Amino acid sequence: MEILARPTSFDDRTGPDFWIDEAIWGHRLYDEQTPWLSFLEFMTVLLAEHRAGRTLREEALNSLSYRPQLQLRLRNLVFNNPHIVTVMAEDRTDEAAWTIWLAKMADTAGGLEERDFSYLRERFESFKDFAAVIEFLQGSAIDGASNKRWSSKFVFPFGPNALYEDANVNPRGGVTNDRRFFARTGELLYLMLCRSREADVLRGLLVSRFLENPAPYDRMAAALQGEAQFSKGERAGAYLPCSAHPVFNRLAEDWIAVLQLPIPAYDAIPHLVTMTGLNLILYQLERAREVLASEPVRLVCEIVSPRKSVVRDLSADSYQRNNGLPQQAVELFVRRVGETEEWAAACASDAPVLHAADILKKTFGWPDGEDDEQVPDPQVLIDRLTEKALSRHKQHIGKIHMTWARAIGLSSRRSSRRVRYAPTDRLLKTLVACCVGKRLEFRDFLTLLYERYGIVIGDGQARNYIDSGDADQEDFSDNARRLEERLASLGLLKRLSDSCAYVENPFQRAQAA
Template sequence: MTMEILDRPAQFEDRTGPTIWVDEAIWGHRLHDEQSPWLTFLEFLTVLLAEHGAGRALQEASLNSLSYRPQTQLKLRNLVFNNPHIMTVLAEDRADELAWAVWLEKMAQSAGGLESTDFTYLRERFETFQDFAAVINFLQGSAIEGDSNKRWSSKFVFPFGPHALYEDVSVSPKGGVSTDRRFFARTGEVLYLMLCRSQRASELRQLLVSRFLQNPAPYDGMAQALQGEPQFSKAERGGAFLPCSTHPVFDRLADDWLAILSLPIPAYDAIPHLVAITGLNLILYQLDRAREVLGREPSTLVCEIVAPKKSVVRDLSADSYQANNALPQQALERFIRSTTQTAQWGAALASDDAALEAAEILQQAFDWPDPDDPDEATGSPQDLIDSLVDKAVVRHKQHVGKIHMTWARAIGLSSRRSSRRVRYAPTDRLLKTLVVTCVPRRLEFKDFLALLADRYGLIIGDHQAQAFIASGDADQEDFSDNARRLEERLASLGLLKRLSDSCAYVENPFQRAEAA
């Protein structure tokens, strides 16, 4: 597949850190470690809902033209996450009418970001104050990352349906509301653009709209009852950017989502699997784009199925993890320094004012140095390149450089269990996601191992580890034992059946009825 790499937009907005367009040029605007896979999925759904309302779900009018107006649902999040009075009133054990009156007065004084703090409409929607409190308690208990210490305006209810979706905002002490890009940092927008550009976008659109937006879980009615009429941001959100017009990861991601969404399970039960497989694909996207910049082969991840004691596979897995963790920064440096190999750079060096010409090239390509800061454009052309690399690396290490480490841990791909070094060691939760995503009904165990290697670069069994065996870094028995441990793990999870000594099948637990 031929990939078209897109130039950065003429104007872009809402960036943090030094004004340098390098990470974004490679991976998009933007990957951000503080936005977890769960929050990325929530931001995606928020974009999808807004674009569906505009009649263009998973469709780009033109590349990188995304502009949408998300919901804010400030009444809902005030009630669920900025409502300490409800427990106080319940504890006082007042009569129902008095409980409502006391709570309404307190809430009117403390609610934030609202033009009107009148919540009297709730009395018509709940028979008793205790019923209202029970709904609040349920939504608090099912919140995404509900035990975090984030401010109330950056907390999110479970995405039961369209009324439970909203963007991250900051609410000032004076009540002003502004979009916030710390936890909805645009990674969900990048995910949305990836799926827009997949070959199966139309199929995916139909399933996503029908399962999440048009057929929400009954619990979405609770959010609707609390919120009332939806609230929207005052302005549209633009500025999303994805540098590749096509990419194999986009199509694999869409295939994975379709496989999960086609399972005979409720949509909200499918969400944890969608989140985990999205996290894996975005990790691989970051690594693959880094390897493309570096001119290397696709990524591989040596996975240890945790053994009771140290093993050769454990060491190789830790080595694999460390090598992959270093790739994005290496790609960043190569991407910048490749500028010196262009004819335009050669012409700049031959000019009468080489430093000025070089600075103009770097400013056009990377938005650095700042033309209003003459101190940044000092030194020789080589000094400028070195300075840009140093500044870009500092910025990269703040967020984009932490994606592999943070997300691998978040989805259960990496672990430090029983070891000082981090390595790839998939958890039971991730293994189940891989089974329900990749196994239509049942699949021979050896074919499952081959599929994981071909599809995601996960190296587990001896047939997939031939390069390590041929080089003498491991024996065949090392990886055979690793595969055997995976077989035992899957069997203990009810995901594998052995029919004979030479025949074991991995089974999709949600497709057994059809298989039978």
């Protein structure tokens, strides 16, 4: 794969303080942006690029620039509208209810130049019907019960009218985009899929299933919002360091498998979110492994048992080892500049500290020049940058593996003081829906999870641990048996004989029936 150069647009000090995490993983992975929020940001980018005639096409590497929707009327109505509850509780006539509510919204709606919502009276037969639609959209919102500000809450992405970027509305009514919850991870996701070899197939599915054939519920959002609202400026600055990567291809293949299931598009979204989370976790670990030139990433998964087991300990060890990979990669990425011939020449020059600082400036965008002359030795510069880089890394990017693994149901502390890989029923259902056609022999399913995602469950995939004496074959055989029982209880596995069990995709099975 080709690793792209650091963009010169970040040399003007308006970007990150230094370019290290971004050089490895892109600008940027962010733990506070959950897999769900990453999907929503992706869909916002996709819609904007579709309207510009560039659906899932990157005209030049890292050239993404788009103008997203704001939909402030919609989110005021759904998330900044406490008056509707009080008006409904007063049990007034329909005319009085509309009059009182419209007056209250005219006083309190945020971020709008015109606070006139009178158009809604023509779109709903009664105020009660209007209130029912608001209640439905509130109930189906993504993380709707959170304490986030109203402008950072999101309706379910039923279709184009329900998509918009994260925004900050100040008390004076000014509106700016916010990078806390839409922190560019969705932009990275968009670039990854653009650069996958399946981009053409995926483009057709995304357009046909989401953008040009939205769910009927999207008409509710359209009725509330009215004419679409857009940001005043373009959103640019996304950067993905790899022009191609096996994870990009696998991610696209997983999305295609889900989108081809015979289920409504909005039912497919949770599966897309889960597979996005899994693949982005693996992307972070794989890029760290590539920097470290270490062994392949493996996820030893315990299928939860009532008692502590060898597999549980190995799973916790696997989790901790993977959790530390990104931090190790950051440190090595910085320190290996000290092994270059250019660094050696700088150290042998008449002004070693100044020349070394120039190298760090050119390579990482650091330091900014202050206190350089007071540094006694070039190695001190590397030590300082390493310390700063690790401190910054631990704040957000270093938490991706921990936060996202929990969010998608990959990790757990159930019955243990240590976090380990222990997939939930929800994740198992998604893996079956994504990876199994109509049916697949159980042992082949275990092999597929291992070869595709590095997931270790059965003894056939755990040969390294068995051969090294860390576990017995029986330990992992029991682990596989527990998975077989779990899948059977979920209606995802059918045993035909003592030696033959098949994992079945329930969606494909329903279609065949």
